[in-house]
Amino acid sequence: MSPADRSLTVTIDGPAASGKSSTARMVAEALGARHLDSGALYRGVTAARLRTGGDPDQWTEQSVLEAAARVTLAPGATTFAARVDGAACEEELRGDAVTALVSLVAKMPHVRRWVNRTLQATAAAHAVVADGRDMGTTVFPDATLKVWLVAIASERARRRVLQRTGRPPTSAELTSETAELEARDRKDSEQTRPAADAVWLDTSGITQAEQVAQVVAWVRDRERERRKP
Numbered sequence: 001m002s003p004a005d006r007s008l009t010v011t012i013d014g015p016a017a018s019g020k021s022s023t024a025r026m027v028a029e030a031l032g033a034r035h036l037d038s039g040a041l042y043r044g045v046t047a048a049r050l051r052t053g054g055d056p057d058q059w060t061e062q063s064v065l066e067a068a069a070r071v072t073l074a075p076g077a078t079t080f081a082a083r084v085d086g087a088a089c090e091e092e093l094r095g096d097a098v099t100a101l102v103s104l105v106a107k108m109p110h111v112r113r114w115v116n117r118t119l120q121a122t123a124a125a126h127a128v129v130a131d132g133r134d135m136g137t138t139v140f141p142d143a144t145l146k147v148w149l150v151a152i153a154s155e156r157a158r159r160r161v162l163q164r165t166g167r168p169p170t171s172a173e174l175t176s177e178t179a180e181l182e183a184r185d186r187k188d189s190e191q192t193r194p195a196a197d198a199v200w201l202d203t204s205g206i207t208q209a210e211q212v213a214q215v216v217a218w219v220r221d222r223e224r225e226r227r228k229p
């Protein structure tokens, strides 16, 4: 796909495990844009702060902001990778230690401001499909298209177990995974909101390919509307 106009900004928001990241990555590929994963930036800041050490209960916002200065976004062919201390560290970013503390870091207002400014500076120079919680509401209020992904918690839990184990969940796994996701939804609820002008996409009964095709079709519609005299 040829590179998209760098003014293109698509936002995909929704709760944990709603398929934001994989949808955003595939939509970016289809459009010739890059996937901008805002959660990865919060995870990068958390990993950088963890590397500094100390009891997380005593982390000050200032110390987390100092750690953020060691986090960068490196453009790849279709994504941006969050780097900590100059190196990619995907496994660390997705690991349990970071996952357990990232909600705490994402609640800090100055950290949110730093993340948002970093995302905005990146999108000013590239066509992006940004995914997260508040991309359409706070970070990119003028986006070309805003999508709000929804799926019931038990469906998100089923997909998550399938992704992790390669098989459908047992009923006990489904119960505990659903409870875990609902707890995470509560932790992140403050910043997880649909924009008033977002289009809602319920992914419960459709395949990933259908989701991606739907979002790409909406983007094309918006671009056609914008070109109209």
Ligand code: DC
Pocket: 016, 038, 039, 040, 042, 043, 102, 103, 106, 131, 132, 133, 134, 135, 188, 191
């Ligand atoms: O989507 P994720 O699991 O990688 O997100 C990691 C954490 O960052 C999660 O606690 C939600 C938070 N987050 C946020 O508050 N705002 C965003 N735009 C993206 C993620």
